[in-house]
Amino acid sequence: HLGNISYRLGQVxxxxxxxxxxxxxxxxxxxxxxxxxxxxxxxxxxxxFEETPFTIGVPIEINTADETIVGNAKANEMLTREYRKPFVVPAAGQV
Structure with missing residues (x-):
């Protein structure tokens, strides 16, 4: 998942x-x-390689204490998503 976030935010x-x-x-x-x-x-x-370009992902640094990506708001947004009821994932404090 983290590799995919890096890739999706990368550049061709x-x-x-x-x-x-x-x-x-x-x-x-x-x-x-x-x-x-x-x-x-x-x-x-x-x-x-003209038709199939390379994508270089952005470097990501993980804050293991709160499980966020340091200094990258877009990457942090991609760590989760809006779930539809009743298939919601509760926040850590609600478990």
């Missing part, structure tokens, strides 16, 4: 922009190597 970029954007990400993984392997596989499958 050209493949050559992806590597530049990755330089700013702090990750334990070798994201550049993973991306290059993915590109090689996609090219082997004849993926047209």
């Amino acid at each position: 970029v050209a493949p050559n922009e992806v590597l530049e954007i990755m330089k700013d990400f702090d990750s334990a993984d070798d994201m550049v190597d993973t991306f290059q392997r993915t590109m090689n596989h996609a090219k082997g499958q004849k993926v047209n």
